[in-house]
Amino acid sequence: MESYDPATYGERIADIYDDLYERMSDVETTVATLAELAAGGSALELGIGTGRIAVPLAARGVTVHGIDSSAAMVERLKARPGGATIPISIGDFAEVRVEGRFSLVYVVFNTFFGLPSQEAQIRCFASVAHHLEPGGAFVIEAFVPDPARFAGGQNTQTSRVEVDRVIIDLSRHDPVDQRVVTQHVLIEPSGVRLCPVQIRYAWPSELDLMARLAGLRLHARWEGWHRQPFTARSPSHVSVYRPGP
Numbered sequence: 001m002e003s004y005d006p007a008t009y010g011e012r013i014a015d016i017y018d019d020l021y022e023r024m025s026d027v028e029t030t031v032a033t034l035a036e037l038a039a040g041g042s043a044l045e046l047g048i049g050t051g052r053i054a055v056p057l058a059a060r061g062v063t064v065h066g067i068d069s070s071a072a073m074v075e076r077l078k079a080r081p082g083g084a085t086i087p088i089s090i091g092d093f094a095e096v097r098v099e100g101r102f103s104l105v106y107v108v109f110n111t112f113f114g115l116p117s118q119e120a121q122i123r124c125f126a127s128v129a130h131h132l133e134p135g136g137a138f139v140i141e142a143f144v145p146d147p148a149r150f151a152g153g154q155n156t157q158t159s160r161v162e163v164d165r166v167i168i169d170l171s172r173h174d175p176v177d178q179r180v181v182t183q184h185v186l187i188e189p190s191g192v193r194l195c196p197v198q199i200r201y202a203w204p205s206e207l208d209l210m211a212r213l214a215g216l217r218l219h220a221r222w223e224g225w226h227r228q229p230f231t232a233r234s235p236s237h238v239s240v241y242r243p244g245p
Protein backbone atom coordinates (compact mmCIF):
# COMPACT_ATOMS: atom_id res chain seq x y z
CA MET A 1 0.00 0.00 0.00
CA GLU A 2 1.36 3.42 -0.98
CA SER A 3 1.96 5.79 1.95
CA TYR A 4 0.49 9.30 2.08
CA ASP A 5 3.03 12.14 1.93
CA PRO A 6 2.80 15.93 1.30
CA ALA A 7 2.75 15.41 -2.49
CA THR A 8 0.12 12.64 -2.61
CA TYR A 9 -2.97 14.87 -2.72
CA GLY A 10 -1.74 17.00 -5.60
CA GLU A 11 -0.20 14.17 -7.60
CA ARG A 12 -3.46 12.19 -7.54
CA ILE A 13 -5.87 15.05 -8.26
CA ALA A 14 -3.92 17.51 -10.47
CA ASP A 15 -5.53 16.58 -13.82
CA ILE A 16 -9.10 17.14 -12.53
CA TYR A 17 -8.43 19.78 -9.83
CA ASP A 18 -9.42 22.83 -11.89
CA ASP A 19 -12.53 21.10 -13.22
CA LEU A 20 -13.63 20.35 -9.63
CA TYR A 21 -12.53 23.49 -7.77
CA GLU A 22 -11.81 26.43 -10.11
CA ARG A 23 -15.06 28.19 -9.14
CA MET A 24 -15.45 26.79 -5.62
CA SER A 25 -14.98 30.28 -4.16
CA ASP A 26 -15.31 33.92 -5.16
CA VAL A 27 -11.91 34.29 -6.82
CA GLU A 28 -12.37 37.99 -7.69
CA THR A 29 -13.11 39.04 -4.09
CA THR A 30 -10.36 36.77 -2.72
CA VAL A 31 -7.82 38.31 -5.07
CA ALA A 32 -8.99 41.88 -4.41
CA THR A 33 -8.63 41.39 -0.64
CA LEU A 34 -5.22 39.74 -0.96
CA ALA A 35 -4.00 42.52 -3.27
CA GLU A 36 -5.07 45.12 -0.69
CA LEU A 37 -3.30 43.21 2.11
CA ALA A 38 -0.11 42.95 -0.01
CA ALA A 39 -0.11 46.78 0.16
CA GLY A 40 2.16 47.21 -2.85
CA GLY A 41 4.65 44.54 -1.73
CA SER A 42 5.19 40.95 -2.82
CA ALA A 43 3.30 37.82 -1.78
CA LEU A 44 4.09 34.20 -0.98
CA GLU A 45 1.38 31.52 -1.39
CA LEU A 46 1.69 28.30 0.62
CA GLY A 47 0.28 25.37 -1.39
CA ILE A 48 -0.06 27.42 -4.58
CA GLY A 49 -1.41 24.44 -6.54
CA THR A 50 -2.58 25.14 -10.10
CA GLY A 51 -2.48 28.90 -9.54
CA ARG A 52 -6.25 29.34 -9.14
CA ILE A 53 -5.65 32.38 -6.89
CA ALA A 54 -1.99 33.23 -7.56
CA VAL A 55 -2.32 33.76 -11.31
CA PRO A 56 -5.14 36.36 -11.10
CA LEU A 57 -3.34 37.97 -8.15
CA ALA A 58 -0.17 38.29 -10.25
CA ALA A 59 -2.31 39.70 -13.08
CA ARG A 60 -3.27 42.55 -10.72
CA GLY A 61 0.40 43.51 -10.48
CA VAL A 62 1.35 41.71 -7.24
CA THR A 63 4.65 39.82 -7.43
CA VAL A 64 3.75 36.30 -6.27
CA HIS A 65 6.04 33.42 -5.27
CA GLY A 66 4.67 29.96 -4.50
CA ILE A 67 5.53 26.82 -2.58
CA ASP A 68 3.98 23.45 -3.40
CA SER A 69 4.93 19.84 -2.83
CA SER A 70 3.29 18.51 -6.00
CA ALA A 71 5.10 18.81 -9.34
CA ALA A 72 1.89 17.75 -11.13
CA MET A 73 -0.08 20.67 -9.66
CA VAL A 74 2.72 23.11 -10.53
CA GLU A 75 2.85 21.78 -14.10
CA ARG A 76 -0.82 22.84 -14.41
CA LEU A 77 0.00 26.27 -12.99
CA LYS A 78 2.83 26.73 -15.53
CA ALA A 79 0.42 25.85 -18.35
CA ARG A 80 -2.04 28.61 -17.35
CA PRO A 81 -1.74 31.91 -19.25
CA GLY A 82 0.46 34.06 -16.99
CA GLY A 83 1.51 31.09 -14.84
CA ALA A 84 4.92 30.37 -16.37
CA THR A 85 6.56 33.46 -14.85
CA ILE A 86 5.56 32.75 -11.24
CA PRO A 87 8.62 31.46 -9.32
CA ILE A 88 7.93 28.20 -7.48
CA SER A 89 9.78 26.33 -4.75
CA ILE A 90 8.94 22.64 -4.65
CA GLY A 91 8.73 21.22 -1.12
CA ASP A 92 6.83 21.17 2.16
CA PHE A 93 5.60 24.65 3.08
CA ALA A 94 6.22 24.00 6.79
CA GLU A 95 9.93 23.60 6.04
CA VAL A 96 10.98 25.30 2.79
CA ARG A 97 12.83 28.60 3.02
CA VAL A 98 12.37 31.05 0.14
CA GLU A 99 14.79 33.89 -0.48
CA GLY A 100 13.55 37.35 0.51
CA ARG A 101 10.79 38.72 2.72
CA PHE A 102 7.13 39.26 1.79
CA SER A 103 4.49 41.80 2.78
CA LEU A 104 1.87 39.05 2.44
CA VAL A 105 2.03 35.30 3.08
CA TYR A 106 -1.26 33.47 2.47
CA VAL A 107 -2.74 29.99 2.51
CA VAL A 108 -6.29 29.48 1.22
CA PHE A 109 -8.94 26.78 0.74
CA ASN A 110 -8.13 24.87 3.98
CA THR A 111 -4.66 24.08 2.67
CA PHE A 112 -3.01 24.86 6.04
CA PHE A 113 -4.80 21.76 7.41
CA GLY A 114 -2.83 19.64 4.91
CA LEU A 115 -0.01 19.77 7.47
CA PRO A 116 -0.45 16.46 9.30
CA SER A 117 0.30 17.36 12.94
CA GLN A 118 0.22 20.19 15.46
CA GLU A 119 4.04 20.18 15.40
CA ALA A 120 4.13 20.69 11.61
CA GLN A 121 1.56 23.49 11.92
CA ILE A 122 3.62 25.21 14.64
CA ARG A 123 6.74 24.91 12.42
CA CYS A 124 4.76 26.47 9.56
CA PHE A 125 3.80 29.52 11.64
CA ALA A 126 7.48 29.95 12.60
CA SER A 127 8.47 29.74 8.93
CA VAL A 128 5.80 32.30 8.00
CA ALA A 129 7.10 34.70 10.69
CA HIS A 130 10.58 34.29 9.18
CA HIS A 131 9.29 35.18 5.68
CA LEU A 132 7.19 38.21 6.69
CA GLU A 133 8.38 41.78 6.41
CA PRO A 134 7.85 43.91 9.54
CA GLY A 135 4.16 44.93 9.44
CA GLY A 136 3.35 42.20 6.92
CA ALA A 137 0.24 40.03 6.96
CA PHE A 138 -0.30 36.27 7.15
CA VAL A 139 -3.75 35.24 5.90
CA ILE A 140 -5.37 31.85 6.48
CA GLU A 141 -8.69 30.83 4.88
CA ALA A 142 -10.07 27.72 6.56
CA PHE A 143 -13.22 25.99 7.77
CA VAL A 144 -14.34 26.04 11.39
CA PRO A 145 -14.25 22.41 12.58
CA ASP A 146 -17.62 20.69 12.98
CA PRO A 147 -17.12 17.29 14.68
CA ALA A 148 -20.94 16.80 14.59
CA ARG A 149 -20.52 15.94 10.89
CA PHE A 150 -19.01 12.61 11.90
CA ALA A 151 -21.69 10.39 13.42
CA GLY A 152 -19.92 7.28 14.70
CA GLY A 153 -16.58 8.71 13.61
CA GLN A 154 -17.35 8.74 9.91
CA ASN A 155 -19.08 10.63 7.13
CA THR A 156 -20.18 9.87 3.56
CA GLN A 157 -21.15 12.55 1.05
CA THR A 158 -22.25 12.32 -2.55
CA SER A 159 -20.56 15.42 -3.94
CA ARG A 160 -21.31 14.96 -7.68
CA VAL A 161 -23.74 12.92 -9.71
CA GLU A 162 -23.17 13.43 -13.45
CA VAL A 163 -24.12 11.41 -16.52
CA ASP A 164 -20.64 9.86 -16.77
CA ARG A 165 -19.25 10.36 -13.28
CA VAL A 166 -20.15 10.04 -9.62
CA ILE A 167 -17.97 11.38 -6.80
CA ILE A 168 -18.46 10.05 -3.28
CA ASP A 169 -16.38 11.34 -0.35
CA LEU A 170 -15.71 8.79 2.39
CA SER A 171 -14.16 10.10 5.63
CA ARG A 172 -13.07 8.83 9.01
CA HIS A 173 -12.54 11.17 11.95
CA ASP A 174 -10.11 11.03 14.87
CA PRO A 175 -11.27 13.74 17.33
CA VAL A 176 -8.20 13.33 19.58
CA ASP A 177 -5.58 14.02 16.91
CA GLN A 178 -8.08 16.26 15.06
CA ARG A 179 -7.44 14.27 11.91
CA VAL A 180 -9.77 13.40 9.04
CA VAL A 181 -8.76 10.88 6.38
CA THR A 182 -10.85 11.05 3.23
CA GLN A 183 -11.06 9.28 -0.09
CA HIS A 184 -12.71 11.10 -2.97
CA VAL A 185 -13.97 8.06 -4.89
CA LEU A 186 -14.60 8.75 -8.58
CA ILE A 187 -16.75 6.19 -10.38
CA GLU A 188 -16.51 6.55 -14.16
CA PRO A 189 -17.21 4.25 -17.14
CA SER A 190 -13.43 3.57 -17.30
CA GLY A 191 -13.37 2.37 -13.68
CA VAL A 192 -12.92 3.55 -10.12
CA ARG A 193 -10.34 6.15 -9.19
CA LEU A 194 -9.16 7.14 -5.68
CA CYS A 195 -8.04 10.68 -4.74
CA PRO A 196 -7.00 10.63 -1.06
CA VAL A 197 -6.78 13.68 1.17
CA GLN A 198 -5.68 13.68 4.80
CA ILE A 199 -5.94 16.69 7.06
CA ARG A 200 -5.30 17.78 10.61
CA TYR A 201 -7.83 20.51 11.45
CA ALA A 202 -7.39 23.23 14.09
CA TRP A 203 -9.84 25.53 15.84
CA PRO A 204 -9.48 29.28 15.29
CA SER A 205 -8.35 29.63 18.92
CA GLU A 206 -5.61 27.04 18.39
CA LEU A 207 -4.41 28.88 15.28
CA ASP A 208 -4.26 32.09 17.34
CA LEU A 209 -2.12 30.32 19.95
CA MET A 210 0.24 28.91 17.29
CA ALA A 211 0.51 32.42 15.88
CA ARG A 212 1.49 33.80 19.29
CA LEU A 213 4.19 31.14 19.62
CA ALA A 214 5.62 32.51 16.37
CA GLY A 215 5.40 36.16 17.44
CA LEU A 216 2.26 36.94 15.41
CA ARG A 217 -1.06 38.38 16.63
CA LEU A 218 -4.57 38.11 15.26
CA HIS A 219 -5.32 41.37 13.51
CA ALA A 220 -8.72 40.59 11.88
CA ARG A 221 -11.07 37.64 11.45
CA TRP A 222 -13.95 37.58 8.99
CA GLU A 223 -16.39 34.85 8.00
CA GLY A 224 -15.26 35.18 4.39
CA TRP A 225 -13.59 37.34 1.77
CA HIS A 226 -16.46 39.86 1.78
CA ARG A 227 -15.36 40.62 5.37
CA GLN A 228 -18.67 39.45 6.86
CA PRO A 229 -18.59 39.46 10.68
CA PHE A 230 -17.22 36.24 12.20
CA THR A 231 -19.75 34.72 14.63
CA ALA A 232 -20.28 31.53 16.64
CA ARG A 233 -22.23 30.16 13.64
CA SER A 234 -19.64 30.98 10.96
CA PRO A 235 -18.67 27.83 9.04
CA SER A 236 -15.39 29.34 7.83
CA HIS A 237 -12.96 32.13 8.54
CA VAL A 238 -10.43 34.37 6.90
CA SER A 239 -7.89 35.31 9.58
CA VAL A 240 -5.20 37.97 9.27
CA TYR A 241 -2.13 37.82 11.53
CA ARG A 242 0.63 40.39 11.82
CA PRO A 243 3.96 40.45 13.69
CA GLY A 244 3.48 41.85 17.17
CA PRO A 245 3.91 41.10 20.86
Ligand SMILES: C[S@@+](CC[C@H](N)C(=O)[O-])C[C@H]1O[C@@H](n2cnc3c(N)ncnc32)[C@H](O)[C@@H]1O
Pocket: 006, 007, 009, 010, 011, 021, 046, 047, 048, 049, 050, 051, 052, 053, 067, 068, 069, 070, 073, 091, 092, 093, 094, 108, 109, 111, 114, 115
Ligand atom coordinates in the same frame (compact mmCIF):
# COMPACT_ATOMS: atom_id res chain seq x y z
C1 LIG B 1 -6.51 22.27 -1.92
S1 LIG B 1 -5.11 22.58 -2.93
C2 LIG B 1 -5.15 24.36 -2.98
C3 LIG B 1 -4.43 24.91 -4.18
C4 LIG B 1 -4.60 26.44 -4.34
N1 LIG B 1 -4.07 27.13 -3.20
C5 LIG B 1 -6.06 26.79 -4.55
O1 LIG B 1 -6.61 27.52 -3.72
O2 LIG B 1 -6.65 26.32 -5.52
C6 LIG B 1 -3.78 22.25 -1.81
C7 LIG B 1 -2.41 22.42 -2.44
O3 LIG B 1 -1.43 22.37 -1.40
C8 LIG B 1 -0.39 21.48 -1.74
N2 LIG B 1 0.12 20.95 -0.47
C9 LIG B 1 -0.54 20.18 0.44
N3 LIG B 1 0.25 19.93 1.49
C10 LIG B 1 1.43 20.57 1.25
C11 LIG B 1 2.64 20.72 1.97
N4 LIG B 1 2.80 20.15 3.18
N5 LIG B 1 3.65 21.46 1.43
C12 LIG B 1 3.48 22.03 0.20
N6 LIG B 1 2.36 21.94 -0.52
C13 LIG B 1 1.35 21.22 0.00
C14 LIG B 1 -1.02 20.45 -2.66
O4 LIG B 1 -0.07 19.84 -3.49
C15 LIG B 1 -2.02 21.30 -3.42
O5 LIG B 1 -1.44 21.87 -4.56
